[in-house]
Amino acid sequence: MTGYVIETRNLTKSFTGFTAVDDVSLQVKQGTIHALIGPNGAGKSTMFNLITKFLQPTSGNILLDGEDITRKKPSQIARMGAVRSFQISSVFPHLTLLENIRVALQRKMHNSYHFWKSETGLNVLNDEARSILANVGLEDAENNLAAELPYGRKRLLELATTLALQPKVLLLDEPMAGMGTGDVNRVADIIRRVAEGRTVLMVEHNLNVVADLSDTITVLQRGAVLAEGPYEQVSRNKDVISAYMGAAHHDD
Numbered sequence: 101m102t103g104y105v106i107e108t109r110n111l112t113k114s115f116t117g118f119t120a121v122d123d124v125s126l127q128v129k130q131g132t133i134h135a136l137i138g139p140n141g142a143g144k145s146t147m148f149n150l151i152t153k154f155l156q157p158t159s160g161n162i163l164l165d166g167e168d169i170t171r172k173k174p175s176q177i178a179r180m181g182a183v184r185s186f187q188i189s190s191v192f193p194h195l196t197l198l199e200n201i202r203v204a205l206q207r208k209m210h211n212s213y214h215f216w217k218s219e220t221g222l223n224v225l226n227d228e229a230r231s232i233l234a235n236v237g238l239e240d241a242e243n244n245l246a247a248e249l250p251y252g253r254k255r256l257l258e259l260a261t262t263l264a265l266q267p268k269v270l271l272l273d274e275p276m277a278g279m280g281t282g283d284v285n286r287v288a289d290i291i292r293r294v295a296e297g298r299t300v301l302m303v304e305h306n307l308n309v310v311a312d313l314s315d316t317i318t319v320l321q322r323g324a325v326l327a328e329g330p331y332e333q334v335s336r337n338k339d340v341i342s343a344y345m346g347a348a349h350h351d352d
């Protein structure tokens with residue numbers, strides 16, 4: 101055991117003629133919220149896709165709870181408790197919210213299918229689904245169709261279907277993307293709440309959210325780690341400031 105929930109060792113990903121992630125050794129401690137940030141093109145998405153097994157690395161290793169997962173598939177690491185939410189829609193638009201969570205719960209419990217067919221089993225399932233909906237503040241909409249939800253609440257439903265799988269590690273890809281201020285604050289509160297007893301690794305552009313939620317921040321630039329630490333520390337780092345100012349300059 102390494103003592104880290106997620107660890108990468110000398111992780112590298114090259115696309116033809118271009119190294120997007122360059123020798124990154126990342127360590128995510130158990131029970132923490134860890135954010136990956138960096139200017140556009142820094143390699144955050146590539147890094148996240150490598151860790152969640154959506155991309156295969158060119159070289160290096162990835163460990164989950166000390167076990168080498170470098171050659172595993174996303175479904176295999178999900179069964180090991182590391183589940184990716186957002187950007188991948190796990191929501192059925194024409195089912196109600198309660199039904200969506202029930203489907204996710206049934207997927208998790210598929211081995212005990214006969215139990216769920218019984219009246220008692222179904223009630224237990226509904227109670228569990230309701231408590232998960234309440235956890236993300238959607239308890240008032242259990243009979244609404246998922247398709248009818250506004251964008252921010254749809255993303256909360258996605259988070260809820262992920263929580264139904266009872267992940268040990270929650271992998272969040274830009275949880276605040278496309279959200280207005282009100283939703284951002286609400287989702288930040290919910291992430292903080294659901295992070296209790298879990299480890300969260302997220303890529304997020306909204307630095308206020310990152311500052312507010314993260315225990316540790318890793319700043320990437322041009323595929324490599326530029327700085328790492330708590331927000332107060334990395335936000336004062338001269339290299340980080342100039343990387344962001346440089347990026348802002350180029351973007352404008």
Ligand SMILES: Nc1ncnc2c1ncn2[C@@H]1O[C@H](COP(=O)(O)OP(=O)(O)OP(=O)(O)O)[C@@H](O)[C@H]1O
Pocket residue numbers: 115116118119120138139140141142143144145146147
């Ligand atoms: N499939 C690919 N083929 C070639 N180059 C790629 C591919 N995917 C990413 N890249 C390049 O790798 C670099 C890092 O991209 P990546 O999307 O990981 O950065 P990012 O930090 O997530 O950026 P952003 O904040 O803009 O989303 C970029 O220069 C990008 O053009």
